[in-house]
Amino acid sequence: MAHHELSLPVTEADARCLRVNDTVTLNTTLFGIRDASYIALFDKGRSTRFDLSGHAVIHTAPNVRKVPVSAEHPAGYAPVCIGTTTSDRMERFTRALMQTCGVRFIVGKGGMREGSLAAFREFGGAYLAIVGGTAALETTWIEQIEDVDLDDLNPESLWRFKIKGFGPLLVAMDSHGNSLYDAVKDDVDSKRAAALARLGVSA
Numbered sequence: 420m421a422h423h424e425l426s427l428p429v430t431e432a433d434a435r436c437l438r439v440n441d442t443v444t445l446n447t448t449l450f451g452i453r454d455a456s457y458i459a460l461f462d463k464g465r466s467t468r469f470d471l472s473g474h475a476v477i478h479t480a481p482n483v484r485k486v487p488v489s490a491e492h493p494a495g496y497a498p499v500c501i502g503t504t505t506s507d508r509m510e511r512f513t514r515a516l517m518q519t520c521g522v523r524f525i526v527g528k529g530g531m532r533e534g535s536l537a538a539f540r541e542f543g544g545a546y547l548a549i550v551g552g553t554a555a556l557e558t559t560w561i562e563q564i565e566d567v568d569l570d571d572l573n574p575e576s577l578w579r580f581k582i583k584g585f586g587p588l589l590v591a592m593d594s595h596g597n598s599l600y601d602a603v604k605d606d607v608d609s610k611r612a613a614a615l616a617r618l619g620v621s622a
Contacts, residue, residue, distance in 0.1 A: 422587065428473025431543035434523045437590045439597040443547055444586035448471050448565075449526070451479045451578030453504060457512040460577075461519075467568045467577055472521030475547070478504045478528075480574040483564065492580075496564045501580070502554025505529040506546070516543040528602040530591060539594045546592035546597075561587040 424436060426446045437443065444500070450471060459465040481501040482582045488495045499562040506527030513535040516522045528551045537547055549557065563581040570576045 427475055429523055431471065431523070433596045434543045434545060437545045437593055438595065439593050439599055441590040441592055442547075442587040443524075443580075443590060444584055445475055445524075445526075445547075445588070446583055446585065447581070449561075449582045449585060450476045451473055451481060451501070451576075452476045452582060453478060453480045453575040454509060455572040455575035456577045457509055457516075459569055459572060461512055461515045464551050465569065467564070469568055469577060469579060471516075473523055473524055473557050474521075475524035476516070476522055477526040478509060479508050479578070480504065481564075481578060483574065492564065494564045494567045496567065498558055498561050498564055500581075501558045501561055503528050503549050503551070503557065504573060506531050510535055512539040522545045526533050526588060530598070536592055536596065536598055536601075540593055543594050545594060547588035548591035549588055554617055557585075560589075 420440045422442045422444070424444050424446070425433065427448050451467065459469065479501055482499040484499050486492045486495060486497045492613060503526065506525065506529055510532050511534070513525065513531060517538050522549050525544070526547045528549055530548065531546055535546065549605040560582055561580045562583050564578060565581045566579040568577045
């Protein structure tokens with residue numbers, strides 16, 4: 420296990436250095452995305468002026484406050500509470516996100532499935548897990564909302580956050596075909612089978 424301090428954007432080689440159980444701290448830029456923005460981009464054919472190549476996205480619909488545009492708040496929004504939502508329901512967008520937009524990392528909670536794991540392996544990326552219920556802490560890692568696109572979808576807009584010390588995050592799925600979620604499932608299944616066998620119950 421190793422810890423990685425990464426300033427975004429990163430290269431494919433950088434992403435392929437990560438292994439399951441490593442930890443990562445991200446710096447510079449993080450993009451917020453959620454169901455509606457995914458659907459707009461990949462189902463409805465909308466585009467974004469943001470360059471996501473080499474970057475990380477976080478599954479979020481942040482709680483923000485509208486404020487006058489200023490040097491401190493260039494997008495006209497101040498962060499109130501920026502938490503992370505469950506990733507699994509956005510599974511079908513991972514391949515397009517990586518192949519079309521060049522995204523390297525997805526930050527979320529709860530994990531993703533086989534299709535995402537295959538995309539991470541093919542294009543060079545990783546799923547970086549964050550503990551649920553830590554929105555207040557996450558918000559302290561976000562220095563500023565720098566910009567926003569697709570803002571008619573607010574709060575499920577496409578957000579660009581300026582970040583510093585965002586983490587540590589756990590590498591839960593990597594580009595080498597490894598997944599903590601698969602490992603946990605296999606361990607649970609094995610222990611369940613052993614327990615049923617001891618009880619003389621057929622699985």
